[in-house]
Amino acid sequence: MEMTLDIGAPAAGGTCVARHDGRVVFVSGALPGERVRVRIDDADPSAKFWRASTLEVVRQSPDRVPDRWPEAGPDGVGGAELAHMDLAASRRLKGDVIVEQFRRLAHLDVDVEVEAADGDGARDGLGWRTRMQFAVTPDGRLGAMAARSHDVRPLNALPLAVPAIADLGLTDMRFGGAVGVEVAASSTGDRLVIVRYPAGRPSAADTRALKPLIATGASVVQMAKPPRPAGAKRKKMPARATVLSGADHVTERVELPDVGTRDFRVTLGGFWQVHRAAPALLARHVARAAGVRPGDRVADLYCGAGLFTVGLAHAAGPDGSVVAIEGDSGAVADLTHNLGDADGAPVDVRRGPVAGKLPGEKTLDVAVLDPPRAGAGRDVVRRIAACRPRTIAYVSCDPATLARDCRYFADEGYRIEQVRAFDLFPLTAHVESLVTLRVLANPPEMR
Numbered sequence: 480m481e482m483t484l485d486i487g488a489p490a491a492g493g494t495c496v497a498r499h500d501g502r503v504v505f506v507s508g509a510l511p512g513e514r515v516r517v518r519i520d521d522a523d524p525s526a527k528f529w530r531a532s533t534l535e536v537v538r539q540s541p542d543r544v545p546d547r548w549p550e551a552g553p554d555g556v557g558g559a560e561l562a563h564m565d566l567a568a569s570r571r572l573k574g575d576v577i578v579e580q581f582r583r584l585a586h587l588d589v590d591v592e593v594e595a596a597d598g599d600g601a602r603d604g605l606g607w608r609t610r611m612q613f614a615v616t617p618d619g620r621l622g623a624m625a626a627r628s629h630d631v632r633p634l635n636a637l638p639l640a641v642p643a644i645a646d647l648g649l650t651d652m653r654f655g656g657a658v659g660v661e662v663a664a665s666s667t668g669d670r671l672v673i674v675r676y677p678a679g680r681p682s683a684a685d686t687r688a689l690k691p692l693i694a695t696g697a698s699v700v701q702m703a704k705p706p707r708p709a710g711a712k713r714k715k716m717p718a719r720a721t722v723l724s725g726a727d728h729v730t731e732r733v734e735l736p737d738v739g740t741r742d743f744r745v746t747l748g749g750f751w752q753v754h755r756a757a758p759a760l761l762a763r764h765v766a767r768a769a770g771v772r773p774g775d776r777v778a779d780l781y782c783g784a785g786l787f788t789v790g791l792a793h794a795a796g797p798d799g800s801v802v803a804i805e806g807d808s809g810a811v812a813d814l815t816h817n818l819g820d821a822d823g824a825p826v827d828v829r830r831g832p833v834a835g836k837l838p839g840e841k842t843l844d845v846a847v848l849d850p851p852r853a854g855a856g857r858d859v860v861r862r863i864a865a866c867r868p869r870t871i872a873y874v875s876c877d878p879a880t881l882a883r884d885c886r887y888f889a890d891e892g893y894r895i896e897q898v899r900a901f902d903l904f905p906l907t908a909h910v911e912s913l914v915t916l917r918v919l920a921n922p923p924e925m926r
Contacts, residue, residue: 480519483537486511489572491580491879493560493908499529507626508533508553510540510564511572520627530627542568547605547906548638556623556632559639560908566604570595570902573910577900580878585886593900593910596756604905608639610753613660619653619688621660639906641755643670647695656685661748662697666755669698669729673748675718676703689723698725700747720747728813733758735790736766743784743817749810750783754903757911758786761874764899766790768872768915769845774798777824778866780833780848780855781805784813787847788826795824802827804836834859843868854880857887864891871916876904881912892919 484497486509494505497517505528509515515538517531532553536543542565546552551559561569570593581589599607614631616622622631637645643664649672654660659675672692676685681701693699702718720727728746735741745751752758765787771777771794779788782803792801801824805811811830818826829836833848833855843866848855854877855863863871871893875881885895893916903911 480522481516481534482519483514483516484509484531486513486515488579489576491576491908494530497531502526503528504531505529506531506533507560508563509536510542512538513540513543514538547603548636550632550635555625556634557626558623559906560626562604562906564906566595566600566905569604569906573902573908574900577878577882577898577910577912580882581885581898584879584882585889587882587885587889587895589895589898591898591900591912593902595902596754596760596905598756599902599905605638606641606645607754607756607905608644609641609664609666609755610748610751611637611640611644611662613649613662615654615657615659619655619657621649621652621654640664643668647672647692647697649692652691653688655688656680656682663729663745663748663751665729665745666732666758667730667742669726670696671698671700671725671727671729671747673700673702676701678704678706686723693724696725698727698729699723700727702747731758733762733786735759735793736763738790738793741789741817741821743786744813745784746809746813749807749813752786752903757901757903760901760903761911761913762786762790764901764913765847765872765874766794768870768897768899768913769794769847770870771795771799771845775844776838776842777801778837778843778846778863778868779803780837780846780859780863781850782814783807783810783849785817787849788814789818789821791845791847792818792821792823792826797822797824799824800827801825802829802836802838804829804831804833806830806832834862837862838866840865841867845870845872847872847874849874850880852877852880854884856884860884860887861891864888864893867918869918871914873914873916875912875914876909878910878912881914885914885916888916893917894919 487496497504515533516535521530547562548559574593614622620633661673663671701721731743773796775795788803846868897915900912
């Protein structure tokens with residue numbers, strides 16, 4: 480079904496809102512104020528809303544620019560939903576989305592301007608990704624999922640990748656037998672490519688096919704799940720890693736405020752901020768938001784490899800303490816390694832779910848959290864609030880779950896002092912936010 484629609488406000492996920500006979504239609508590939516001809520992708524008569532893709536722009540927004548990555552356009556791969564939009568205008572759009580999510584989900588009015596990372600303007604939003612994950616087509620080509628689909632489309636270019644990844648020539652290679660490829664390029668020049676295989680692979684031929692990749696000088700690791708023994712109980716089988724060249728990790732170098740330059744080990748695709756400028760930028764702003772004082776009791780939650788932990792421990796000093804909580808065993812190993820000779824407060828590293836590892840009531844002065852996209856959730860928020868930190872610094876890549884959790888914190892006696900946002904995912908629908916919350920002197924009765 481095709482129709483012409485007038486486009487309204489932006490929505491989460493890079494879409495915009497239109498209406499047809501009273502029904503909401505989320506339209507991809509359109510900009511606010513445009514009139515577009517669309518194809519309805521989901522026209523279930525009983526659905527509360529429909530989804531549509533732009534086929535033709537009838538009335539164009541002044542914010543529209545030539546598409547920087549046509550492969551990511553309608554019917555293309557996901558990952559660059561705003562490649563057809565002026566970069567400064569896309570930041571304003573993301574700010575509007577944040578404001579709307581807080582108004583709708585948290586019933587709070589916030590003021591925010593999405594800030595650009597250094598250098599992104601000169602690059603027009605390209606060349607920023609230091610981590611990328613790919614699917615593989617049936618004939619072994621590097622690919623990506625089509626938007627809202629499991630169909631794998633081959634890739635011919637990687638315009639969002641930093642040059643160290645783009646120069647590997649991955650789109651010209653073949654990854655026979657593989658189901659996925661992950662690549663990381665670090666700030667120290669390390670490059671790591673992980674090729675993932677199903678159980679029973681890779682074959683000798685699969686491994687020989689990686690010779691051109693090994694010749695680039697990158698570290699290359701094959702990862703495959705072992706075959707399940709006959710009669711074995713169904714349980715999670717850890718993947719086995721085989722290092723074909725180089726190392727199984729990369730080293731990241733970050734300038735930390737008041738600490739200086741520190742190296743961080745990140746192993747086998749472990750979490751690290753994907754924008755080339757994000758680690759130093761976030762470390763600087765989180766330190767400022769947290770406001771840790773000597774002797775403070777601090778918690779770093781969902782701490783990963785310890786990007787924030789090292790600086791928090793330094794700020795708390797030898798009379799303070801830090802609890803660092805992370806659920807992933809690989810990240811915990813990297814965190815322990817990265818703390819190394821770090822000075823300042825002793826760090827109590829705890830592996831497991833945050834809700835079950837937090838200290839007791841009224842035991843914190845500062846809490847920092849950087850949860851996955853799903854957010855912290857009501858239970859974790861309540862447990863953090865029970866520790867009664869005076870300051871909470873909340874880092875998030877999802878405005879909706881951030882707004883929801885800020886509502887929960889408000890219900891527990893905290894107020895928002897500041898909301899900042901950074902365009903660490905240029906040309907995509909994603910945005911990084913940092914909210915500073917302060918405990919109220921006279922909080923409402925706890926529920």
